[in-house]
Amino acid sequence: MKKFSKRKGLQLIATTLLAVFVFAGCGSTDTANDKAAKEPKEKQNLVIYTARDKNVVEYVVPKFKEKYPEYEVQVNTMGAQQILERVRGEKENAQADFWWGGTQASFELASKEGLLSPYKPSFSDKIPELYKDKEDRWYGEILLPEVIMYNTEALKEGDLPKDWDDLLDAKYKDKIIIRGVLPSGTMRTIYSSLIYKQDSKDPTKGYEWLKKLDANTKLYAQDPTALYLKLARQEGTISLWNLQDIMIQKEQHNQPFGYIIPESGIPILVDAVGIVKGAKNEEGAKKFYEFLFEENIKLELAEKMYQIPVQTGIEKDKLPSWLKSVDLKPMTIDWQVIAEKEQEWMKYWDANIKGQYNKK
Template structure:
């Protein structure tokens, strides 16, 4: 775990890009997550809670995060400036790994706050009684589509999933312009994919590819993924290895979230660009939640309110290209490209996706992965 204390870290990055996927000791996306889902258990307050008052007593906050280190290295020092009495520890992993860990620790929760998870993972956790119902002060600023109706999780930002390519190897017009073009034989062995099962981002993309072929007849989607597998040269262990393969042109095309493509291309100087698929993209909601039975609930509430403030949302949009889930962020608080880019979504029933994802991904892992050659 990483500890963040007042004065321990001072950000010196002057960034104009954004990110949201994996990073840290066990990289995985950010999941990351676009549609609101809700379960049947738990109760939320009928009115938003008053923002927790700062306490002078020493406190601790344990965060499980699927966010990129470029995100929390911006946020956490600012949080410590406001709450110097709260010692923050972070453990980084993929959204699916967070779900599995929180589930395993249900009887004795070790985390207080879940930062960065797909709506599928968060909805599953809510339905299993793993998340605390808390209606924050900004509750009415989050559209219903981007939050659990009982406030067991809240959407922080929107994550369009796009086609990523190495612009040193391909011209924009040479890259696939839509999902079905990925199956063209001319792209055989040009595609590299981040290992799917541990990644909330990849599980969502692959599940969306099945859904768009027909959720009631997943065989059509399985056949589509088998054809994609035939063009896939390799599945990398984590995002770091994905970037390495793309940089070396051992593969020149991948599928990833837009924010991370931008931060890797514009901040970290990787030769990456993106195609926003013509037919639309699955747009995840990357969310946050307080773990049920958390030992440091008040600190977690303070962090939620701080992270979701208009000031922080605007800064993350400008510095890290985050699309905020809040509906009250004005255009002048956003970078210019966000004001003009049309986020065309795929038509997806996210409740169905959440219900079917585990079954679909297990089938892919056991019957499709590596078998399309």
């Protein structure tokens, strides 16, 4: 057996050590890369202003985050009118990315004031022209029928009003509770529609009608939660509200609430969505926009949250049974007039009618 020379022995040791260092280095790099890949990326903040019922928010947002885990979603809930005023006040430095839920009148005003960014979503052709902005600044998401709401434990069939005018009957004095009107896009539209119904060209008759309603109104609740609580406690037995929220309270929270579709017809609001101009996360807003209108989401919301989708193309057989049985009677309304006159009419109501006729 040949003996290694001292020089060859040293070369062999050096080669072995080099290999060890190389492999060790590779192992360290791979481990670092694996660790970096496993570490979560910094999440993007998506800010949403919404007028939606909290049950809807708590149902939709987790599903969105499951599909898009890269987003941290911050939801601020308030009335539609409050959202308009807040977005207006933040025009120079937008704090919200997406506006989720509000009346057509609110979105029309926001569009005219340059508060919304145009965006043509992939489902644009499935939304009827009546329910979207011509310049793609807002799209209707759902239809909200406005109806008479009542406590089913306090009022029986023979005690119920059949039409809007019945609410003025003296037997309903101090039976009516109204959600605070000015902060609520829903209530502003209901009241404006009732003014329009009396005389579309002259609000005077509408104001007289609302004076009589105010005389029968016991109180104005601060927000929807207070409205539900007071109606359930029978502090009042009748209100005016939207069908979707009534159904949610009845079916999901076992509240003793029912609804009446007035014989002369009801205002059916288009509840819309849009991207706030100057949004800091416009890309995230677009993804949430598209997500809301996915057919499976719309069907789930119709089934579980009693929403009536605006978009066409959904097969009737897929719609929930409750929706198939609802017989809506639309009130004839020029929504452009409502959009133009609502602010003027509601200012007059607040200054000259609210709370001034109940004690007379």
